[in-house]
Amino acid sequence: YTDWAWTSFVVFSISQSTMLVVGAIYYMLFTGVPGTATYYATIMTIYTWVAKGAWFALGYPYDFIVTPVWIPSAMLLDLVYWATRRNKHAAIIIGGTLVGLSLPIFNMINLLLVKDPLEMAFKYPRPTLPPYMTPIEPQVGKFYNSPVALGSGAGAVLCVPIAALGAKLNTW
Numbered sequence: 001y002t003d004w005a006w007t008s009f010v011v012f013s014i015s016q017s018t019m020l021v022v023g024a025i026y027y028m029l030f031t032g033v034p035g036t037a038t039y040y041a042t043i044m045t046i047y048t049w050v051a052k053g054a055w056f057a058l059g060y061p062y063d064f065i066v067t068p069v070w071i072p073s074a075m076l077l078d079l080v081y082w083a084t085r086r087n088k089h090a091a092i093i094i095g096g097t098l099v100g101l102s103l104p105i106f107n108m109i110n111l112l113l114v115k116d117p118l119e120m121a122f123k124y125p126r127p128t129l130p131p132y133m134t135p136i137e138p139q140v141g142k143f144y145n146s147p148v149a150l151g152s153g154a155g156a157v158l159c160v161p162i163a164a165l166g167a168k169l170n171t172w
Contacts, residue, residue: 009111013104016068020044020103021096024077028091034082037095041074063114069106073099 024037045067052065080095 009104009108012068013107016070016107017073017096017100017103020070020074021077021092021099024074025081025088025092025095028078028081029088034078037074037077037081038071041070044068044070066107066110066114068103069110070103072106073103076102 020037020041024040027036027040028034048065048067052062052067055065056062076098077091077095080098081091084090084094
């Protein structure tokens with residue numbers, strides 16, 4: 001479960017905070033409308049609810065997808081944008097900080113409401129990679145004196161200058 005918790009909380013908090021701030025500030029700066037962050041967050045929330053419905057239709061439990069809580073953080077961002085008199089740098093720094101601090105808290109509260117996370121993690125394990133995508137352990141130093149490795153390495157190193165020389169000679 002700790003693997004699920006790390007992925008869903010830390011990584012998603014960073015990506016969702018960034019996604020909200022970058023998208024909302026972009027909209028606000030180009031439209032000049034202070035409520036655009038909340039509007040943007042509402043759209044993302046609806047999209048996530050649709051995805052949650054799709055997973056539920058596939059037979060997964062209702063708690064399998066946790067819908068992120070974007071709207072309260074977006075409202076804070078809108079407040080900052082309104083309070084800073086459309087100073088875009090202040091909106092980005094102060095609003096971005098507030099979103100970065102508040103969104104993980106709201107999402108942590110949201111994650112605490114999941115019925116039985118341990119059962120969820122063991123009953124629906126993360127999908128494993130198919131055999132053709134499974135990484136192969138690197139064989140370090142095994143082929144360091146192989147003529148094939150030497151030829152491919154030299155070919156890779158010489159490829160760019162030869163291509164540049166060919167482009168230079170082909171001036172007609």
